[in-house]
Amino acid sequence: MKWKNHISQVAAKANRSLGFIKRNLRGCTEDIKNMAYKSLVRPSMEYCAAVWDPYTADQIYQLEAVQRRAARFVKNIYDRRSSVTDMMTDLEWPLLSTRRKISRLSQFQKAYEGHLAIPVQTLLHPVTRSTRNNHSKAFIPPQPSKDTYKFSFLPRAVSEWNSLPESTIAITDPTAFKA
Structure with missing residues (x-):
């Protein structure tokens, strides 16, 4: 139970950081948004991850969902029919579980x-x-x-x-x- 709560806290912090980036870098280029995500959001989800690495599907999904939201923001594509997986491939972002x-x-x-x-x-x-x-x-x-x-x-x-x-x-x- 402790780890599940920890994963939620990590995801919540990453979501707050992503929200900050979204509010402040809305009109910036894809490269700047990409760099901001890689500098401010992703490190908070990966810090000591070799030790606390989530293993349940819902915990993994919580963290991957943050990255998927970030991919939509960086590419500036919010259409429901667009593939986030293709966006992540285009950005050369592997899954967080792979990292x-x-x-x-x-x-x-x-x-x-x-x-x-x-x-x-x-x-x-x-x-x-x-x-x-x-x-x-x-x-x-x-x-x-x-x-x-x-x-x-x-x-x-x-x-x-x-x-x-x-x-x-x-x-x-x-x-x-x-x-």
């Missing part, structure tokens, strides 16, 4: 490579037997019994890490990995 996944995997990769003080090798057990479904740096996923841990950073990151191809896992530079 959170990339952030989570980047954090895990940094921890794996020793760039963060998270002792991944001591917290997790490597897969001892190689199968065609995993790579050489795969870990046994934790088996949590509670949803609060099941959808937390470490279990989600491990399952996503294990699904990456060997060529991606072989990248040791954090910037190159994120790209």
